[in-house]
Amino acid sequence: xxxxxxxxxxxxxxxxxxxxxxxxxxxxxxxxxxxxxxxxxxxxxxxxxxxxxxxxxxxxxxxxxxxxxxxxxxxxxxxxxxxxxxxxxxxxxxxxxxxxxxxxxxxxxxxxxxxxxxxxxxxxxxxxxxxxxxxxxxxx
Amino acid sequence: xxxxxxxxxxxxxxxxxxxxxxxxxxxxxxxxxxxxxxxxxxxxxxxxxxxxxxxxxxxxxxxxxxxxxxxxxxxxxxxxxxxxxxxxxxxxxxxxxxxxxxxxxxxxxxxxxxxxxxxxxxxxxxxxxxxxxxxxxxxx
Numbered sequence: 623x624x625x626x627x628x629x630x631x632x633x634x635x636x637x638x639x640x641x642x643x644x645x646x647x648x649x650x651x652x653x654x655x656x657x658x659x660x661x662x663x664x665x666x667x668x669x670x671x672x673x674x675x676x677x678x679x680x681x682x683x684x685x686x687x688x689x690x691x692x693x694x695x696x697x698x699x700x701x702x703x704x705x706x707x708x709x710x711x712x713x714x715x716x717x718x719x720x721x722x723x724x725x726x727x728x729x730x731x732x733x734x735x736x737x738x739x740x741x742x743x744x745x746x747x748x749x750x751x752x753x754x755x756x757x758x759x760x761x762x
Numbered sequence: 763x764x765x766x767x768x769x770x771x772x773x774x775x776x777x778x779x780x781x782x783x784x785x786x787x788x789x790x791x792x793x794x795x796x797x798x799x800x801x802x803x804x805x806x807x808x809x810x811x812x813x814x815x816x817x818x819x820x821x822x823x824x825x826x827x828x829x830x831x832x833x834x835x836x837x838x839x840x841x842x843x844x845x846x847x848x849x850x851x852x853x854x855x856x857x858x859x860x861x862x863x864x865x866x867x868x869x870x871x872x873x874x875x876x877x878x879x880x881x882x883x884x885x886x887x888x889x890x891x892x893x894x895x896x897x898x899x900x901x902x
Binding site: 695 | 833
C-alpha cells in the first residue's frame with residue numbers, strides 16, 4: 623500500500639519520506655512554524671496541478687501534439703471557519719507555442735478532469751473545480 | 763488566494779513553486795517519468811500526515827504535554843479503475859516517550875480529525891479515514 627512517513631522535527635516542521643524522496647513541510651511563523659518548507663494543505667494544489675498536468679502532457683503526446691511549453695496554475699480559496707476546506711478551486715493551463723490546436727488541447731484537459739485525474743475526482747466532492755485554458759503565441 | 767505554479771520540464775517532471783518553496787514532482791519510469799521527485803497523488807498522503815500532525819503537536823503544546831517524539835504514517839490504497847481514488851486510508855500516530863498520557867493524546871487526535879484538519883475533512887468525502895495511536899516506551 624502506498625505510504626508516507628512524516629517525522630516531527632521541531633515547531634511545526636515535519637521531515638517526510640514519500641516515494642523515496644525527502645520533503646520538508648512546515649507552517650508559517652504566525653502559527654508557530656519556521657517556513658522551512660511549504661504548507662501541508664496547499665500541497666493539495668500542487669497535487670492537483672501536477673496530477674492533471676501529467677495526464678494532459680501524456681494525452682497530448684498520444685495525440686502527436688508537440689512544440690509547446692506548459693505551466694499549470696492551481697488556485698484555491700479556503701473557508702474562514704474550521705475545518706478550513708476549499709470554497710473555490712480553479713486550474714489554469716497556460717500553453718505557449720505556435721498554432722496550437724485548441725480543440726485537441728481542450729479534449730486532453732476534459733479527459734483528465736473528467737476521467738483520469740484522481741486528485742480532481744477526490745477534491746470535486748468538496749468543491750466545484752473550474753478549468754481554463756490559455757494559449758500564448760510566442761513573441762518574435 | 764493561495765496558488766501554486768507548476769512548470770512542465772520534460773517527460774512527466776514538473777517544477778513547482780508553492781509557498782515560496784521549489785518542489786520537483788515526477789512520475790515513475792513505468793509511466794514515462796524519471797522519478798526526479800515524488801508522485802503527485804501520494805502528496806495527498808503527505809498533506810494529510812502533516813496537516814493532522816501539526817494540529818496534534820499544537821494541541822498537545824496547549825495541553826502541556828511534552829517529552830515525546832512523533833512519527834505520523836499515512837497509508838492509502840487506490841481503486842484499480844480510473845479515476846484512481848482512495849479506497850482505503852489510514853493514519854497512524856507513533857508517539858515515543860515515557861509515561862505518555864493516552865487520554866490527552868487521544869483527545870488531540872480526535873480534535874484534529876473531527877474539527878481542525880481541513881485535509882481530513884476534504885478526503886473524508888471520498889473514503890473513511892482510520893486513525894490509530896501507538897505509544898512506544900523508549901528502551902533503557
